[in-house]
Amino acid sequence: MKASEVRKRYIDFFVERGHRQIPAAPLVLPDDPTTLFTSSGMQPLVPYLMGEPYPAGKRLVDSQPSIRTVDIDEVGDNRHLTFFEMLGNWSLGDYFKKEQLAWIFEFFTKELSLPAERLWVSVFEGNNQVPKDQESVEVWEKLGIPEKRICYYGVEKNWWSRSGTPVQMPVGEIGGPDSEVFFEFTQVKHDSRYGKTCHPNCDCGRFLEIGNSVFMQYKKVGDNKLEELPNKNVDFGGGLERITAVVNNTPDVFATDLFKPVIKSLEELFKVNYGDSEENDRSLRIIADHLRAAYMLIANDVLSSNKTQGYVLRRLIRRSVLHVRLLTKSDRLGLPVVEFGSFGIPIRLKDTNGVGSIIQEEAGKFVKALGRGMKKLEEAVSKKEKITGDFVFDLYQTDGFPLEISLEVLERHGREFTEEDKKLFEEDFEKHKETSRTTSAGVFKGGLADHSAEVIKLHTATHLLLASLRKVLGEHVVQKGQNITRERARFDFPNPEKLTDEQIKKVEGMVNEVIKKDLPVNFKVMVKEEAEKTGAIHAFGEKYADTVKVYYVGENFDTAFSKEFCGGPHVSSTGKIGGVRIKKVETIGVNLRRMYVVLDG
Numbered sequence: 332m333k334a335s336e337v338r339k340r341y342i343d344f345f346v347e348r349g350h351r352q353i354p355a356a357p358l359v360l361p362d363d364p365t366t367l368f369t370s371s372g373m374q375p376l377v378p379y380l381m382g383e384p385y386p387a388g389k390r391l392v393d394s395q396p397s398i399r400t401v402d403i404d405e406v407g408d409n410r411h412l413t414f415f416e417m418l419g420n421w422s423l424g425d426y427f428k429k430e431q432l433a434w435i436f437e438f439f440t441k442e443l444s445l446p447a448e449r450l451w452v453s454v455f456e457g458n459n460q461v462p463k464d465q466e467s468v469e470v471w472e473k474l475g476i477p478e479k480r481i482c483y484y485g486v487e488k489n490w491w492s493r494s495g496t497p498v499q500m501p502v503g504e505i506g507g508p509d510s511e512v513f514f515e516f517t518q519v520k521h522d523s524r525y526g527k528t529c530h531p532n533c534d535c536g537r538f539l540e541i542g543n544s545v546f547m548q549y550k551k552v553g554d555n556k557l558e559e560l561p562n563k564n565v566d567f568g569g570g571l572e573r574i575t576a577v578v579n580n581t582p583d584v585f586a587t588d589l590f591k592p593v594i595k596s597l598e599e600l601f602k603v604n605y606g607d608s609e610e611n612d613r614s615l616r617i618i619a620d621h622l623r624a625a626y627m628l629i630a631n632d633v634l635s636s637n638k639t640q641g642y643v644l645r646r647l648i649r650r651s652v653l654h655v656r657l658l659t660k661s662d663r664l665g666l667p668v669v670e671f672g673s674f675g676i677p678i679r680l681k682d683t684n685g686v687g688s689i690i691q692e693e694a695g696k697f698v699k700a701l702g703r704g705m706k707k708l709e710e711a712v713s714k715k716e717k718i719t720g721d722f723v724f725d726l727y728q729t730d731g732f733p734l735e736i737s738l739e740v741l742e743r744h745g746r747e748f749t750e751e752d753k754k755l756f757e758e759d760f761e762k763h764k765e766t767s768r769t770t771s772a773g774v775f776k777g778g779l780a781d782h783s784a785e786v787i788k789l790h791t792a793t794h795l796l797l798a799s800l801r802k803v804l805g806e807h808v809v810q811k812g813q814n815i816t817r818e819r820a821r822f823d824f825p826n827p828e829k830l831t832d833e834q835i836k837k838v839e840g841m842v843n844e845v846i847k848k849d850l851p852v853n854f855k856v857m858v859k860e861e862a863e864k865t866g867a868i869h870a871f872g873e874k875y876a877d878t879v880k881v882y883y884v885g886e887n888f889d890t891a892f893s894k895e896f897c898g899g900p901h902v903s904s905t906g907k908i909g910g911v912r913i914k915k916v917e918t919i920g921v922n923l924r925r926m927y928v929v930l931d932g
């Protein structure tokens with residue numbers, strides 16, 4: 332069965348049950364700055380799930396093109412994709428578990444004729460906030476799923492929100508327990524590398540998740556606090572590509588009609604056979620998936636760049652170019668011209684004619700750098716050089732190799748990296764990136780070179796410093812300028828006389844004492860006039876917005892050691908600073924002193 336047929340049957344099935352078909356949203360939501368891409372069907376519906384009435388009614392159905400970049404490293408196996416289509420149906424406070432589970436079961440077993448004995452389901456096992464989902468268990472049992480094929484999991488697997496588990500949800504976010512349906516490929520043997528026993532959420536490939544009914548009924552309202560939403564909603568999502576694979580009894584989404592023609596033209600072009608080698612299959616899948624995603628992004632008006640959506644597009648294209656190189660061992664080739672057509676996707680694609688040539692052009696730019704970068708990497712491998720953060724950053728800066736490409740090439744050459752190693756590279760890499768960005772742009776926002784741990788510590792330390800200077804020297808001390816790097820904080824302030832050694836020691840001692848007390852650092856958002864009345868320090872003559880943030884150090888706002896207008900960021904408590912040392916104080920003008928402070932502890 333073709334994917335377009337699966338899509339049609341799903342939409343018709345739910346329309347027949349009173350649902351209104353709604354148009355798909357674009358891949359980049361214009362009014363949602365919180366996410367880069369539409370990554371699920373519910374995303375454009377969030378206000379309605381929260382209780383706002385939806386003009387088209389309470390039962391909705393659609394097919395939503397989505398991008399999930401978190402899955403980008405998983406692409407290459409037989410089931411992960413960056414771009415996919417999500418079939419979705421919703422009840423906005425209308426029907427609930429009984430109807431939803433019965434319908435989805437009927438759709439899978441009757442409409443798509445999936446053998447019921449191959450379906451397994453999972454339900455939420457309950458925790459101290461939300462009870463075990465006994466209601467779903469009873470519905471599944473009534474539908475004929477035996478106890479053995481009903482599995483219980485906790486928040487990691489059977490809780491859904493855009494940001495993950497209840498703890499990970501920010502205040503205001505909605506979520507709920509869910510019940511998933513899995514298809515069992517009895518022809519796939521369990522791979523014990525993934526664990527002793529197989530179960531629906533095992534990653535060995537024997538099971539494939541094909542649908543997720545979320546019972547969207549909670550909103551996070553505070554630390555560890557969930558509140559019931561005005562409505563009990565249903566939010567179902569199922570990947571079209573996966574469902575199509577299952578209907579055709581293959582665990583491989585790349586074997587469906589959505590990808591077959593692309594894989595076939597890649598096979599011909601590169602003279603390889605899909606299915607012959609694990610390594611080549613992986614490259615073929617990555618090229619097919621990434622080009623498809625790139626194509627969709629460009630058709631949604633995304634242009635490649637160094638930032639946000641554009642950077643994702645660039646990475647997708649570069650990674651495809653890399654895999655062409657790995658497949659063909661030739662560094663002259665760019666990207667194949669692949670005809671994707673419109674995939675029959677129900678989304679309005681703007682001027683798809685030019686898309687192929689935009690991809691080609693972007694790929695072409697990377698081909699030269701790829702050759703150079705590969706040479707450097709291969710040399711490092713043959714000389715058995717130690718791979719450092721500096722090395723991978725240089726590859727990024729001079730040859731445009733994103734970190735994951737370098738690591739991928741090195742792994743192909745037999746270098747092994749543990750998750751730890753990788754995290755260290757990432758941190759190192761980010762540090763370099765941030766430093767080079769701020770240095771080249773000359774940006775010192777609020778006097779901070781970056782938002783590294785050192786800079787944040789020194790930033791809080793300068794608040795303590797200013798408060799201490801005012802206590803020791805007098806209230807004439809204000810901040811005349813600051814510049815904080817990872818190495819030191821530089822702080823300018825007016826004082827008629829040169830500071831005595833004794834005064835310096837006293838200030839330093841006072842700051843370190845507050846650090847030792849490990850006082851909390853918090854802020855309040857206040858109306859500017861109110862904030863001024865509290866005596867919080869602010870720079871005179873500076874233009875502040877009508878509402879301001881006041882950072883304070885201490886348990887209590889009124890008796891705080893320091894209160895200062897500031898945008899942050901700061902450490903959460905003073906103990907995190909460790910300790911500081913005043914390195915020197917110099918005179919830089921009439922009545923103007925400059926102090927250098929370093930971390931020391």
Ligand code: SER
Binds near residue numbers: 370545
């Ligand atoms: N929002 C859920 C998901 O994305 C179900 O639609 O899995």
